Amino acid sequence: xxxxxxxxxxxxxxxxxxxxxxxxxxxxxxxxxxxxxxxxxxxxxxxxxxxxxxxxxxxxxxxxxxxxxxxxxxxxxxxxxxxxxxxxxxxxxxxxxxxxxxxxxxxxxxxxxxxxxxxxxxxxx
Amino acid sequence: xxxxxxxxxxxxxxxxxxxxxxxxxxxxxxxxxxxxxxxxxxxxxxxxxxxxxxxxxxxxxxxxxxxxxxxxxxxxxxxxxxxxxxxxxxxxxxxxxxxxxxxxxxxxxxxxxxxxxxxxxxxxxxxxxxxxxxxxxxxxxxxxxxxxxxxxxxxxxxxxxxxxxxxxxxxxxxxxxxxxxxxxxxxxxxxxxxxxxxxxxxxxxxxxxxxxxxxxxxxxxxxxxxxxxxxxxxxxxxxxxxxxxxxxxxxxxxxxxxx
Numbered sequence: 001x002x003x004x005x006x007x008x009x010x011x012x013x014x015x016x017x018x019x020x021x022x023x024x025x026x027x028x029x030x031x032x033x034x035x036x037x038x039x040x041x042x043x044x045x046x047x048x049x050x051x052x053x054x055x056x057x058x059x060x061x062x063x064x065x066x067x068x069x070x071x072x073x074x075x076x077x078x079x080x081x082x083x084x085x086x087x088x089x090x091x092x093x094x095x096x097x098x099x100x101x102x103x104x105x106x107x108x109x110x111x112x113x114x115x116x117x118x119x120x121x122x123x124x125x
Numbered sequence: 126x127x128x129x130x131x132x133x134x135x136x137x138x139x140x141x142x143x144x145x146x147x148x149x150x151x152x153x154x155x156x157x158x159x160x161x162x163x164x165x166x167x168x169x170x171x172x173x174x175x176x177x178x179x180x181x182x183x184x185x186x187x188x189x190x191x192x193x194x195x196x197x198x199x200x201x202x203x204x205x206x207x208x209x210x211x212x213x214x215x216x217x218x219x220x221x222x223x224x225x226x227x228x229x230x231x232x233x234x235x236x237x238x239x240x241x242x243x244x245x246x247x248x249x250x251x252x253x254x255x256x257x258x259x260x261x262x263x264x265x266x267x268x269x270x271x272x273x274x275x276x277x278x279x280x281x282x283x284x285x286x287x288x289x290x291x292x293x294x295x296x297x298x299x300x301x302x303x304x305x306x307x308x309x310x311x312x313x314x315x316x317x318x319x320x321x322x323x324x325x326x327x328x329x330x331x332x333x334x335x336x337x338x339x340x341x342x343x344x345x346x347x348x349x350x351x352x353x354x355x356x357x358x359x360x361x362x363x364x365x366x367x368x369x370x371x372x373x374x375x376x377x378x379x380x381x382x383x384x
Binding site for chain 1: 143146165169173177180185188189195196201
């Protein structure tokens with residue numbers, strides 16, 4: 001699971017609604033997976049990122065420091081774009097957990113795959 | 126389902142600009158996840174085995190239920206649901222699955238939905254696309270050679286409060302409008318004869334499994350006629366949509382327009 005994927009995931013435990021985002025990330029195994037740098041892709045992705053969630057996840061993984069917000073003129077700042085490319089696309093959590101911040105429910109990540117299945121009682125209708 | 130990618134799905138995906146976020150709900154073995162290098166696609170499926178296959182193919186996937194997708198509301202530029210909705214046995218579930226798709230996309234985002242349709246005639250090989258314009262100006266494309274119904278739905282910008290009670294009360298109307306609707310609980314589900322027309326909207330289709338029984342290897346549901354393959358047969362539920370059935374289901378949803 002990449003951090004960009006984590007940025008899209010939210011808890012669907014019954015009743016939590018928007019308070020289920022972001023999922024608290026803990027990792028016991030992380031792999032760095034080189035991905036071809038596409039600056040245009042990253043430039044377009046930056047405005048879509050939930051930045052606070054990304055900061056929290058990167059912090060929990062003890063990653064290189066992510067800027068508190070997109071820097072001014074980021075579209076032309078290759079160093080910034082490469083850093084964001086690395087954080088969003090090259091860091092893969094292989095083993096770990098995702099925790100609903102509201103309900104505390106823990107979802108496992110195994111072999112890079114989060115398992116978000118809920119029991120019937122937990123499912124939001 | 127083993128068949129070449131339906132061309133409209135590939136076209137739909139390739140039309141999105143670089144950096145678009147697209148979710149494939151019930152993605153199976155990840156058939157559509159690698160279509161474009163410039164899209165960020167994530168797939169989810171109920172089956173761990175199928176998501177494992179997506180993972181082997183280097184795609185981003187997670188395991189979840191299509192009725193409760195753990196994706197942040199309004200975060201996707203688009204989502205696709207290919208041959209999924211017809212597996213839900215009740216109108217409520219089918220509408221709930223559609224509601225999830227609409228919830229995931231941002232205002233102005235799009236959802237592409239494919240389901241099986243009643244007008245499945247294996248004899249007809251014609252490849253024209255027929256469009257029906259309804260009085261409300263909706264377009265519904267039915268492709269006769271692929272025997273599916275496709276619907277393109279756009280999420281409208283949110284105006285005022287969403288009245289979710291409105292959606293629920295419309296489900297009863299929607300059920301009445303379904304052609305040949307049956308009370309599934311009290312009647313036996315017919316088992317579909319592969320390669321024949323559908324005689325019922327609610328039925329079981331035999332899927333023949335080959336090879337490693339531990340992996341959820343989907344073989345084409347239409348096994349060769351007269352096959353002596355003694356492998357296990359799994360009957361999967363399908364609700365085959367009648368003409369207009371999919372759009373009727375979508376009409377119970379608020380804040381969307383059908384393209």
